[in-house]
Amino acid sequence: AQSVSQHNHHVILSEAASLELGCNYSYGGTVNLFWYVQYPGQHLQLLLKYFSGDPLVKGIKGFEAEFIKSKFSFNLRKPSVQWSDTAEYFCAVNSGYSTLTFGKGTMLLVSP
Amino acid sequence: DAGITQSPRHKVTETGTPVTLRCHQTENHRYMYWYRQDPGHGLRLIHYSYGVKDTDKGEVSDGYSVSRSKTEDFLLTLESATSSQTSVYFCALQGADNEQYFGPGTRLTVT
Numbered sequence: 001a002q003s004v005s006q007h008n009h010h011v012i013l014s015e016a017a018s019l020e021l022g023c024n025y026s027y028g029g030t031v032n033l034f035w036y037v038q039y040p041g042q043h044l045q046l047l048l049k050y051f052s053g054d055p056l057v058k059g060i061k062g063f064e065a066e067f068i069k070s071k072f073s074f075n076l077r078k079p080s081v082q083w084s085d086t087a088e089y090f091c092a093v094n095s096g097y098s099t100l101t102f103g104k105g106t107m108l109l110v111s112p
Numbered sequence: 113d114a115g116i117t118q119s120p121r122h123k124v125t126e127t128g129t130p131v132t133l134r135c136h137q138t139e140n141h142r143y144m145y146w147y148r149q150d151p152g153h154g155l156r157l158i159h160y161s162y163g164v165k166d167t168d169k170g171e172v173s174d175g176y177s178v179s180r181s182k183t184e185d186f187l188l189t190l191e192s193a194t195s196s197q198t199s200v201y202f203c204a205l206q207g208a209d210n211e212q213y214f215g216p217g218t219r220l221t222v223t
Contacts, residue, residue, distance in 0.1 A: 032210050043214040104154040
């Protein structure tokens with residue numbers, strides 16, 4: 001069975017700081033990788049996704065993620081965070097037609 | 113948005129009562145999912161459907177049943193609600209690239 005590990009449960013940053021959230025998965029075959037964001041009181045929204053090709057994926061709102069197959073990692077990055085990025089971030093993985101497996105989430109708090 | 117609605121959006125019910133949550137879509141997606149979200153656990157899959165009358169269990173299916181009698185509706189039933197089922201429930205649809213799109217959620221409190 002697949003599993004997803006998000007290293008940090010809570011991250012606190014000041015505005016304009018750089019962000020990197022870690023995500024590692026356990027499945028060794030071909031995978032599809034996703035990052036979702038959940039703003040306070042809202043539902044999950046897709047930030048970006050990776051299926052194949054360029055391992056550096058760009059998403060919405062200035063986020064990007066890099067797939068490193070040898071490390072089973074798919075870390076989320078943003079060069080300069082804003083207060084409006086305060087949210088919970090979820091990494092997820094599936095392979096083929098399997099169901100999505102989510103990490104437990106990382107809560108990001110950006111202080112103005 | 114993928115045209116997903118959930119009803120009700122909030123519900124308070126008593127232990128032992130049956131509860132049904134509804135997910136409705138307008139875009140004819142084949143795959144639909146029910147998740148629950150709890151602090152410290154992320155999202156956990158309850159049941160999913162891959163077509164009308166085709167459903168399967170997820171990670172935390174005990175105490176829940178589902179039905180899908182038509183493409184647009186996917187119902188989640190708690191046969192006899194317990195306090196451990198207090199949670200936020202999200203429905204999701206699967207898009208063309210295996211990504212999922214989530215509904216607004218239902219906050220269920222079992223007293």
